Amino acid sequence: LQPQESAPRQGPQTLQWLYEHHRSQLCLAVAYWTNSDDSVRGGSSYSELACNPPSPIAVFRGNLDIETLGGAGFASQRTTGENRTWDVSDYDGLLLDVTQADGKQYTLTLKDELLPKSPNGREQSTISWEYDFKPKCGGEKVFARWDDFKATYRGREKADAKPLDLKSVKRISLMMRSFFGTQEGDFSLSLISISVAKAPNSTYEPYRDDPTKQSDRSLNEKTEMAPNKLKQSWLGWLLGFCGVA
Template identity: 60%
Template structure:
């Protein structure tokens, strides 16, 4: 189920834009100047309609198709509840957000390729006003009201110009809708990370498993060849 292109509304502490092309794709970009608030800040774009409701209960998660990216960390956000604006100040009232942080490699898709990030529902973290909400219950997948993408400073870890191209945002079911070639396919949920703390791709995990198997086979073969000296019975002749 494709959620289509994001209809943009400026929801930023700083300057950001969402340029929609005929590809179709959308480029989320801008500048994050964290000096204004002493290291804090965010910029985001979201769906504008408040009347639509997406029933995603039959799907297993969200698939982000990413084009060219700067390699910075972004956040994909879902809301399953919206409240009327505060009558006193006209501002939107806060509700629980379901968030997932992700990174796409810098410079990817320069040759037209697409990197895919699959996010199972279990990987979305409930937050309220930027803080984790452990008593949030479960995401109401049958009542999704809004989705958005955010660039945040992560308490001063990143700032300045940012840019990421989003080719599609789709609700998917396993294994029918999933295709080969994912850069990241729930590796994060498996807890697999590289030396820099980033999620490993399934290809890298598979290579490591094969390497371990080859090492174990070689070690077993060596022991069996010298089993007489070690007074161990041979497993095969």
């Protein structure tokens, strides 16, 4: 994903076409992401978003430490910039093309408000919209509908939050966290793309942590429409120059 204000507009193209014609810019988009780990609270977790040309895959990886903060901890990568905005109101959700995972649960987060930093240099808290997912180890396409994102404030669900402003999304992040001490250690999530998409007619349900409820299944298994029929824009977020088609 690249900020709307600086991305040149292009017509619909495939990731393979962009990869062959813009090989030298393969990892440009990684520069638009930075770490946001629990070190800001005195923790020891760390993360990175890495790619290795000519591969079209980016890897969100690192180590989640839960000992330093007494059972808690988080490691995340987020988009940079304070004045970037995405208008995603014409779409139904985000599609993550995961090629390999490690069996751990991850969180995708959106923000529609960023406040100036406090005098001590720390970011001020605002509402986050979170979607938890646990992709298959062999990879799958995970579709997160806007309605599946839950509003939270400082880690707690906020039921009275105003709706997510889909015309003004200002930050996107990937997070690994402990989920109350249930996971820790090294983690690795490999992706080809994160893109906005129209939803097919499906019964797709988000991942649920409660084992008594129906668990997450891949987009391929629960939709009648093949993945390549999904209407997508911002294909190839790794390439860093795909605008909204």
